[in-house]
Amino acid sequence: MKTPYGKECKYYYSDYFRGRESEECRLIENNPDSPKWFPALCQNCPAPDILLTNQCEHLHLYGRVAKSLFGLSKKVEVESFCDRDFSQVQDPRVGCGRCHEVDLQEFEVIEK
Numbered sequence: 001m002k003t004p005y006g007k008e009c010k011y012y013y014s015d016y017f018r019g020r021e022s023e024e025c026r027l028i029e030n031n032p033d034s035p036k037w038f039p040a041l042c043q044n045c046p047a048p049d050i051l052l053t054n055q056c057e058h059l060h061l062y063g064r065v066a067k068s069l070f071g072l073s074k075k076v077e078v079e080s081f082c083d084r085d086f087s088q089v090q091d092p093r094v095g096c097g098r099c100h101e102v103d104l105q106e107f108e109v110i111e112k
Contacts (some may be wrong), residue, residue, distance in 0.1 A: 001013060001014065002037050002038055003039075003045075003048065004023075005042050005043045006041055007042070007045075007048035007049075008051075009045070009048040009051065010024075010044070010050060010051060011025055011026045011028075011047055011061075011063075012025055012041060012042060013025075013026060018091035023039050024037070025037045025041070025042070025045075025063070025076075027061060027062075027063040027076075027078070028036075028041075028063050028064065028065060028076070030062070030063075031062060031063060031064050032111065033064065034063070034064035034065050035064075035074070037064045037065060037067070040041050041065060041076050043077065044047040044073075044075055044076070045063075045078075046076065046078050047063060047076065049093070050078065050080070050092045050093055053093045054092060054093055054094065054095050056082075056095050056099055056100070058082050058083050058084035058085070058093060058096075059080055059081075059082060059089065059092060059096075060080065060081045060082075060083055060108070061076070061078050061079070061080050061081075062079045062080070062081065063076050063077065063078045063079075064076070065077075069110075078092065080092035082095070082096040082098070082099065083091065083099045084096075084098070084099050084106055085099065086093040089097050090107055
């Protein structure tokens with residue numbers, strides 16, 4: 001679904017059917033320790049860009065609302081985890097680096 005700022009994000013959900021006006025971020029909603037989400041956070045959220053560049057099925061994202069450097073504004077921080085390698089991913093745009101190596105090895109065996 002498209003966010004209010006035009007980016008495609010699988011975590012954003014809105015419902016305006018018959019007068020309902022509900023918007024939610026399911027990435028933030030999954031983290032009970034995070035402060036409340038509001039739609040303006042979608043403007044600079046890194047999750048849609050991460051989902052666009054890395055579509056690995058083993059990559060899981062965890063988000064939270066955090067204060068900016070001086071505490072005047074809020075932003076979304078995203079951490080990533082690979083469930084195939086059971087490790088934290090440092091750069092979610094690239095991935096863990098091990099999932100695709102295994103996929104390439106499987107492809108080479110099939111190709112021969």
